[in-house]
Amino acid sequence: MKTALLFLLSLTAALAVPLEERKYSRYVQYTDDDGVHTIDLEAEPDMALLEEVTRNPENNQYILFTRRNPISGQTLVMNNAQSITSSNFNPAVPTVVIAHGWLSNQNTEPNPTIRAAYLSKSDVNIITVDWRSLASSGYTTAVLGVPAVGRGVGQFLTFLNQVTGAPFNRMHLIGFSLGAHVVGNAGREIGGRAARVTGLDPAGPLWSYNSNRLQASDGIYTESIHTDGGSVGGLGIGSAITDVDFFPNGGNSQPGCVTNMCNHNRAWRLFAATVTYNHLVGRQCTTTTQITWNTCRGDSFPMGNDDLNKRGSGMYRMDTARTYPY
Structure with missing residues (x-):
């Protein structure tokens, strides 16, 4: 209990940065299909839920999809070797782990689209991380619990490696929005040994x-795709944080979008398209000014x-079209 409390106190410190030092006001608004929503960045977190998440990070759910079961997932259970050995998991092929964002679950995007893109392309294990118990809480609570959720994912991947021999350097961890920070913490838990870690906005x-x-x-190689990093109210972090950072269309707004959520979601849509076509190529930029003014003239990537x-x-910028495959 003492260890959990100390951990929660250290996490709470992450919220102590004065608002005037951030690009966000106290209230962040975003619009989706359900209307306008407001996030209070100073809302009191649910400490009881955080204590539970910290104490039991294995509460995440792990759902396996393969070419043998592309639609109906199989549940893999932490510390239950039989759940893995009796499943369709194949340690001889790559493993792709997908973590959803806030207010989402295993059935919501980007999971179905990215899963379909991969399984249509090649023989891989797709593991969807369902962390809805925390993701469905208030935003400040979810932020504080992300490290524990990510550690749980990393512990599961260690267990998977021990049971099947599936190597970490054949694993690709992908996360959208808050899920990007989940997979970052998962990669940290396994010592940065995952082949790739990709953050989608x-x-x-x-x-x-x-x-x-x-x-x-x-990870051995990390990348981010930034699509809603605007200086005022952008839902994405908007700055370079990984080995390679892509800024499609400048990284702040996307063609055909009129809302932050549309811009935000464009990251996983673009990524899924590149799995299928590998067609979006950026030019390297030396400054953020070059990204903004589309004057990047460096190497292609x-x-x-x-x-x-x-x-x-x-850092890389490319321009895209308004509609799939962009």
Whole structure:
């Protein structure tokens, strides 16, 4: 109990950054299909839920999809070897782990779209992380609990490795929004040994100065795709945080979008398209001014795709179309 309390206190410190030092006001508004929503960045977190998440990070659910079961998932259970050995999991092929964002679950995007893109392309294990028990809480609570959820994912991957021999360097961890920071912490838990860690518009509010955010050391190769990093109210973090950071269309707003949520969601839509086509190529930028004014003239580098051996560094911009495959 004492250890859990100390951990929660250290997490709470992540929210102590004065609001005037961040690009966000206290209230962040976003619009989706259900209307306008408001996030209170100073809301009191649910400490009872955080204590439970911290004490029992294995409460995450892990759902396996393969070409043998592309639609109906199989549940893999932490510390239950039979749940894995009796499933369709194949340690001889790559493993792709997908973590959803806030207010989502295993059935919501980006899970179905990214899963379909991969299974249509190649023989892989797709493991969807369902962390809805925390993701469905208030935003400040979810932010504080992300490190524990990520540690739980990392512990599960360690168990998977022990049971099946599936190597960490054949694993690709992908997360959207808050899920980007979840997979960052998962990669950290396994010592940065995952082949790739990809953040799809990593969440911005309360993460700019947060040491628990996705970072370059979380995998052998890490990348982020920034699509809603606007200086006022952007839902994405908007700054370079990984080995390679992509800024499609400048990284703040996307063609055909009129809301922050549309911009935010474009990250996983673009990524899924690159898994299929590997067609979006950025030019390296040396400054954020070049990103803004589309004057990047450096080397070319592909955004996204499913290459486990991908390596690179730097910031890149490319322009895309308004509709799929962009």
